[in-house]
Structure formats: structure tokens, C-alpha cells
Amino acid sequence: MRSLRVGAAQLGPITRDASRGEVIDRLVTLMRRGSDAGAQLIVFPELALTTFFPRWYLDDVPEELDSYYETEMPGPQTQRLFDEAKSLGVGFYLGYAELTPEGKRYNSSVLVERDGSIVGRYRKVHLPGHEEHEPDRPFQHLERRYFEEGPDGFGVWAAFDGVMGMALCNDRRWPETYRVMALQRVEMVLIGYNTPLHYAPDPSQNPLQSFHNRLVMQAGAYQNGTWVVGVAKGGLEEGVESLAQSMIIAPSGQIIAEAVTTDDELLVADCDLDWCKHYKETLFDFDRYRRPEMYELITQPKSEQ
Ligand code: ING
Numbered sequence: 001m002r003s004l005r006v007g008a009a010q011l012g013p014i015t016r017d018a019s020r021g022e023v024i025d026r027l028v029t030l031m032r033r034g035s036d037a038g039a040q041l042i043v044f045p046e047l048a049l050t051t052f053f054p055r056w057y058l059d060d061v062p063e064e065l066d067s068y069y070e071t072e073m074p075g076p077q078t079q080r081l082f083d084e085a086k087s088l089g090v091g092f093y094l095g096y097a098e099l100t101p102e103g104k105r106y107n108s109s110v111l112v113e114r115d116g117s118i119v120g121r122y123r124k125v126h127l128p129g130h131e132e133h134e135p136d137r138p139f140q141h142l143e144r145r146y147f148e149e150g151p152d153g154f155g156v157w158a159a160f161d162g163v164m165g166m167a168l169c170n171d172r173r174w175p176e177t178y179r180v181m182a183l184q185r186v187e188m189v190l191i192g193y194n195t196p197l198h199y200a201p202d203p204s205q206n207p208l209q210s211f212h213n214r215l216v217m218q219a220g221a222y223q224n225g226t227w228v229v230g231v232a233k234g235g236l237e238e239g240v241e242s243l244a245q246s247m248i249i250a251p252s253g254q255i256i257a258e259a260v261t262t263d264d265e266l267l268v269a270d271c272d273l274d275w276c277k278h279y280k281e282t283l284f285d286f287d288r289y290r291r292p293e294m295y296e297l298i299t300q301p302k303s304e305q
Pocket of ligand 1: 173193195198199
């Protein structure tokens, strides 16, 4: 049995003025606790190094906006996290804001193996929110202003004795996210998220945030015979209440661990990667049952629909 012990490392709020050092101290604390519990892989949230800065219109403070991005991974401040992981012999997934040497800005994540090597990098495909300042909103959601849409698609990586996939936040709401990785035989999808409870375009969804969070990740897991690890940065962050409810979901769609606080919290679970076969080799045997010739509309360019 290929059992992978996973530590879902949920973060509570990160303040606007928090230093990288303060945040990385929290990440190291969670990583050490996970290691003490025997975890081989620690999963952190989306944009785990800073406050969720897309909640503000920052054109008047360009230097503050720039300060939220990493130009290197690992860089001078994050190297400590990589060193700690290597010394503990644990791997990790980390969400962060990426500024490339070419000046491209992405909402990204990296997957780091237990030897400290970066085995994969992902750039968020589905960017929610809006591009321009909308002052009437109680807070902004300017991911579409501060990041470009990821150009690399959804990959998978052989690591941790399995097939690992990565996604970020809004990606988890789109069934295509999981299916594209499942067509590459993914066995565990790692998803960090920052999800405000208030959804300005349709506040009627506010009371459903918790239900929708479970719904999309449980469905993604079950319909693709994969583990899903969803990890929040939650709680009341700079005046915005965000969903916590980090969870570890089995290929059956069952939630086997769920956070009970909106603070820094560690969930640990043993994930049998061979459990995936129970679904991939029966109900969701893609080779036998899928009908891609019936699904062509799904991949048609928007202009042709
Ligand atoms: N956040 C949110 C998400 O998709 C959102 C955007 C907020 C959608 C509230 C719906 C309701 O979880 C990110 N960062 O994608």
C-alpha cells in the first residue's frame, strides 16, 4: 500500500504589515509539527507568504504592490523554509505571488520533494474577480489586475511515490481542473485557497460558501478517483472574513479530515494512494466508459460557441 501521510497546514489571517520573516516562522512551526506527526508532505495555502493583497486597489502604492511578489523561489527569505524542509525530510506545496524575470506576474505554487528539490510549478489558470477598481465594493478582488492567467495548463508530477497535481483556489470550482489532471492519472490534487465569505456579485451565495467549498472538492475527488487536499488561509484578515474549512478528501469523495478553527491549524491524515484505483479502475475507467467524441463543445474556443 502506498500510504502518504499528509499535513494540511491551514493559516489564519496574515496582516498587511506582516513581515516575510514573521510569516515564515508560522510556516516553519506548522511544518515542524507536521514532521513530528510523521507527515511527509505539508500543504500550505494560496498566497501563503502575504496577506491577500488583491482585496485592495494598490495603484497609488506601487512599491507596496511589488513587495508582495517573489522574484526568486527559493529567495533570500524563503530559503529558510526550503532548508528546514530538507533537514526534516519533508516536502511541501506553497502558494505565492510570482514575478518572473520577464516581468510576468502569476498566482503560483511550487511542489517541493523531501530532498528540497522543486519538482513542479503551477500558475493559476482561472483568475476570478475583476480588472478595474470598483470602489462600491466593500473590498476588491483584483486578481485579474495583479496576475496574468497561467499559460501552462494543469500538469502532474511523479513525486511522493504517486502522481501529484496542483491547482489554486478558484480552479477548484471548475470540473475541467480535476479532469485534465485525472486524464494524466493524478492521485492527489493540492489546492490552496483564500475565499472571502462575501461574494459581491451575488451575496445570496454568501451563506453557501462552506457548502460550495465541500461540494466542488468532494465532486472533483470522486468524479476523478483522486485525493484532494484543500488548504485555506482563513479567518478575519484585514477586515475581510474568509472561509477556513481546510480538508483532506479521499477518492471516494469522503472528507477524512477537516479544520475546526479559522487559525493556523494542522490536519494530518494517512492517504492510501492505491485507494484511487477503486474508482479509476471501475466507475471512472476513462478508457472504457468516457465518450470524448460527445464532449467536443467543452474545448471549443469561446468565439465559436
Ligand atoms: N478566491 C475565491 C474562490 O474562488 C471567490 C473567489 C470568492 C469566489 C467568493 C466565490 C466566492 O474561492 C480566489 N482566490 O479564487
